[in-house]
Amino acid sequence: MLAMATAGFAITFWAWALLSPLGATLREQLHLSSVQQAVLVAVPVIVGSLGRIPVGALTDRFGARVMFPAVALLTAIPVLYLGHGAGSLTGYLAGGFFLGLGGTTFAIGIPFVNSWYPPRRRGLALGVFGAGMGGTAISAFSTVQLSKAVSSSFPFDLVAAILVGYAVLAFFVLRDRPDRQRAAGSLFGRLATALRMPVTSQLSVLYAVAFGGFVAFSVYLPTYLVTSFGLDRGDAALRTAGFVVLAVAMRPIGGWLSDRADPVKILIGVFSVVSVLALAAAFEPPLRPAGTLLFLGIAGALGTGTGAVFALVARLVAPGEVGAVTGVVGAAGGLGGFFPPLVMGAVYGATGSYLLGFVLLAATAAGAATLTATVVRRRAGASA
Structure with missing residues (x-):
């Protein structure tokens, strides 16, 4: 079940990130301004982040066996449209809007994986699932290369075929835990309940910093390296890929550590490390080796933090409410990565x-x- 959920997460995130690597190409083809290019790339991110809120609540009701295949199939439609039907800025914006659906599967997998594992193993399991966010790296490495090697539509055709294949396989293989708690009440009622819970807002802040920081660096680090250190774009992209891979690899480790220690202490350490390293980076030390080590340290800390936050979700949230809370927290994480690049620019x-x-x-x-050291620590202690 964990392998199927992680695969689904990675595949849908691959689809979700298809437009970003093509931003420069589309800017030339469609004669876009820098603002229009930024909006085109940002639309799937925003929709995918906010869409996690209702999708998480729906998962509490219908389960992952229904939601994973449904979202995979529905995501294949805008993927095919973008590959063959979109020919203008309006067309790409419309396709990108519905492509955002692929970014919602995080809110499906978290409650699903959470239900299958005992509390002492949930941190590692959720961290392994969370590593599926590496699907964005697959897109970054392959989309432009496949477009040049085969055709401009081939990456979209390939991803659509994989999405459909996964949906069929998931329908026959995925199984919700038989005794899982089904949420009662209406969708809006459960969302309102999740939003009123203090733990939701507190965890949202932590995930906005941890995952949002990861997303922000993934998006803006190439520009920073080119501007500040004069690297060519290819070199900057490869260094950013190293940042992404390390952060993704550290997410399961953050969950594993949280199973064996207090996730609150881990998060305090993670955010303290990020604070110190970011302050050091502010003075722009030489890239080799000091700057490289600083950014890799930030990547490792942020990746560990993303795993630890959801280990804490598993401890503080009742099983029947994990989907709704995950949707809100996941949305905060996605949106947390949207604003820092704008601020840096x-x-x-x-x-x-x-x-x-x-x-x-x-x-x-x-x-x-x-x-984390004050409010969250008290809440975790009260629920122990």
Whole structure:
């Protein structure tokens, strides 16, 4: 069940990230401004993040055996449209809007995996599932290369075929735990309940910093490396890929550590490390080796933090409410990665330096550590 859920998460995230690597190509083909290009790439991210809220609540009701195949099949439709039917900015924006559905499967897999594992093993299991976010790296490595090697539509055709194949396989293989708790009440009622729970807002803040930081660096690190260190785009992209791979690899480790220690302590350590390293990066030390080590350290810490946050979700949230809470927390994580690149760009444009941007990141991480050490620690202690 864990393998099937992780595969589904990775495949749908591969689909979700198809437009981002093609941003520069589409800008030339459609004669887009930099703002239009940014909006085109951002639409699936925003929709996928916000869409986790209702999808998580629906998963509490209908289960992953229904939701995983349904979302995979529905995602294949905009994938095919983008490969063959979209020929204008409006067409790509419409396709990108529905492509965002692929980014919602995180809210399906978390409650599903959570239900199959005992509390002492949930951290590692959820971390392994979370490593499926590496599907975005598959897209980054393959989309442009396949477009050049075969045809512009081939990456979309390939992903659509894999999505359909997975949907069929998942329908026959996936099974919800027989005694899983089915959520009662209406969709909106359960969402309202999740939003009113203090633990939801607290975990949302932590995930917005941990996962949002990962997303923000994945998006903006190439630009930063080119601007600050004069790297060519290919070199910057490869270094960013190393950042992504390390963060993804550390997510299961964060969950594993949380099974064996207090996830609150792990998160305090993670956010403290990010704060210190971000402050050091603000002074732009030489890229080799100091700068490289700083960014790899941030990647490892953020990846560990994403695993630890959802180990904490498994401890603090009742099984029948995990889907709804995961949807909200997952949405916060996705949106958390949307704003930092805008801030970094604005800071650089206004000051000609990234120093203030990194100082703000350090302050944000320090605030997350403080929140974890006080409010979240008390809540975790009360529920123990």
